[in-house]
Amino acid sequence: MFASDNAAGVHPAVLAALAEANRGHALGYGADDYTARANQAFKRLFGEQAESFLVFNGTGANVIALKGLLRSYEAVFCSAESHLWIDEAGAPEQFLGAKLITLPADNGKIRLDDMLPRLGDIGFQHRSQPRVISIAQCTERGSVYRRDELQAICDFARRHGFYVHIDGARIHNAVAALGGDCKRLFTDIGVDVVSFGGTKNGLMMGEAVVVLNPELQANYAVIRKHGMQLASKMRFLAAQFLAYFDQDLWLHNAAHANRMAACLAEQLHTVPGARLMVPAETNMLFVEIPNAWIAPLQQQAYFHVWRADSRPGFSEVRLVMSFDVTQADIEAFIGTMRRLATG
Ligand SMILES: Cc1ncc(COP(=O)(O)O)c(C=O)c1O
The missing domain is CATH 3.90.1150.10 (Aspartate Aminotransferase, domain 1)
Structure with a gap:
C-alpha cells in the first residue's frame, strides 16, 4: 500500500470517463474532441500559450520533453538522485544522445552554485554544451522547490541561455503543497517544458508534455511520434485528463x-x-x-x-x-x- 503512488488503482471518476469515452468512433492520433478539450484544459491551467502532448508514461514524457530542447552535443543538468539519471534505464542518454551532468542533491534539490564550475564549458569545443536544467517538482525526496527558488533557477537559466524542464511526475503533490496555480508557479516564471504526471494520482495511464515556451512548440508533435509515444486511440488518454481536471479532482x-x-x-x-x-x-x-x-x-x-x-x-x-x-x-x-x- 505504501510502496508507490502508482500501486494505487484508478480513481472511479477516471474509470467512468474511460467507459464513457468508449462510445462510437473517434478519429485517431489526437484528432478527436476529447483531445481538443484536454488541450484546452491544459491552457486553462498553464495559460493560453501552453500546448499539450499526451503520452503514455513518465519516462516517455521526460525524454520527449527534453528531445525538443537540445541536440546531442549538448547537456542536461539534473540531480544525482533524479529519476532521469537513476531510474530511466538510460533512455534519456539513448534517445537524446546527449550528456547528463549530475549535481549533488540537497534533500532532492539542486543548487545553483554547483552549476557554476560548468559555465566555463560554454563555447569550449572539447565539452558538451550545457543547454537544459531539469528538476523534479516535487523532488524524488518529496521536497518542493518554493516559487522563489524556482524563479532563481529560471533566471539563472535565462542568463546563460539554458532551458528549464520540470519532471512533474508528482507535480500535483507540489502544486497542492504550494497552493496557487500552474500559470503562476511555472509559466510566469519562465519554465519552458513540463512533464505533467497523472498516473501517480488516479489515472490508469497517461502523462502530458506541456510546452509553455511558444518558440519551442513546433516540433513536438513529430518528436512524440518519433519517440513512440503517440497513441492512436488518443481519446482514452484525453478522457482521463478531462475527468482528472473536472472539479479539480x-x-x-x-x-x-x-x-x-x-x-x-x-x-x-x-x-x-x-x-x-x-x-x-x-x-x-x-x-x-x-x-x-x-x-x-x-x-x-x-x-x-x-x-x-x-x-x-x-x-x-x-x-x-x-x-x-x-x-x-x-x-x-x-x-x-x-x-x-x-x-
Ligand atoms: C520523479 C519521477 N519522474 C518520472 C517518473 C517516470 O515514470 P514512469 O515509471 O511512468 O516512466 C517517475 C516514476 O516513478 C518518478 O518518480
Missing part, C-alpha cells in the same frame, strides 16, 4: 495524499525507534526504522527499503501515500509500529 487527490503523509509523519514522532529523515512536504516520507520491523510492517502495507542498513541495525524506508489511503490505514500501520516498538 487532481488537486483534491494530491492534497489528500499530502495530508495522509503529514498525519503519518506526526504520529511517527510518538513511536520510539522510528525517525523521520526529511521533513514531510508532500506525499512521501523517508523514515529510519529498526531492520527487525521491516518484514512485519511490509506484510501489513508493502513499502520499499530505500537505504538498507543506513546505520547498524536500521534502514531507511520510503512510505508513499496515494489518493486512496485512509486515516484507518495510517492508524493500523502506526499501531503495528507501536507494538513492535514496545516488544
Whole structure:
C-alpha cells in the first residue's frame, strides 16, 4: 500500500470517463474532441500559450520533453538522485544522445552554485554544451522547490541561455503543497517544458508534455511520434485528463495524499525507534526504522527499503501515500509500529 503512488488503482471518476469515452468512433492520433478539450484544459491551467502532448508514461514524457530542447552535443543538468539519471534505464542518454551532468542533491534539490564550475564549458569545443536544467517538482525526496527558488533557477537559466524542464511526475503533490496555480508557479516564471504526471494520482495511464515556451512548440508533435509515444486511440488518454481536471479532482487527490503523509509523519514522532529523515512536504516520507520491523510492517502495507542498513541495525524506508489511503490505514500501520516498538 505504501510502496508507490502508482500501486494505487484508478480513481472511479477516471474509470467512468474511460467507459464513457468508449462510445462510437473517434478519429485517431489526437484528432478527436476529447483531445481538443484536454488541450484546452491544459491552457486553462498553464495559460493560453501552453500546448499539450499526451503520452503514455513518465519516462516517455521526460525524454520527449527534453528531445525538443537540445541536440546531442549538448547537456542536461539534473540531480544525482533524479529519476532521469537513476531510474530511466538510460533512455534519456539513448534517445537524446546527449550528456547528463549530475549535481549533488540537497534533500532532492539542486543548487545553483554547483552549476557554476560548468559555465566555463560554454563555447569550449572539447565539452558538451550545457543547454537544459531539469528538476523534479516535487523532488524524488518529496521536497518542493518554493516559487522563489524556482524563479532563481529560471533566471539563472535565462542568463546563460539554458532551458528549464520540470519532471512533474508528482507535480500535483507540489502544486497542492504550494497552493496557487500552474500559470503562476511555472509559466510566469519562465519554465519552458513540463512533464505533467497523472498516473501517480488516479489515472490508469497517461502523462502530458506541456510546452509553455511558444518558440519551442513546433516540433513536438513529430518528436512524440518519433519517440513512440503517440497513441492512436488518443481519446482514452484525453478522457482521463478531462475527468482528472473536472472539479479539480487532481488537486483534491494530491492534497489528500499530502495530508495522509503529514498525519503519518506526526504520529511517527510518538513511536520510539522510528525517525523521520526529511521533513514531510508532500506525499512521501523517508523514515529510519529498526531492520527487525521491516518484514512485519511490509506484510501489513508493502513499502520499499530505500537505504538498507543506513546505520547498524536500521534502514531507511520510503512510505508513499496515494489518493486512496485512509486515516484507518495510517492508524493500523502506526499501531503495528507501536507494538513492535514496545516488544
Ligand atoms: C520523479 C519521477 N519522474 C518520472 C517518473 C517516470 O515514470 P514512469 O515509471 O511512468 O516512466 C517517475 C516514476 O516513478 C518518478 O518518480
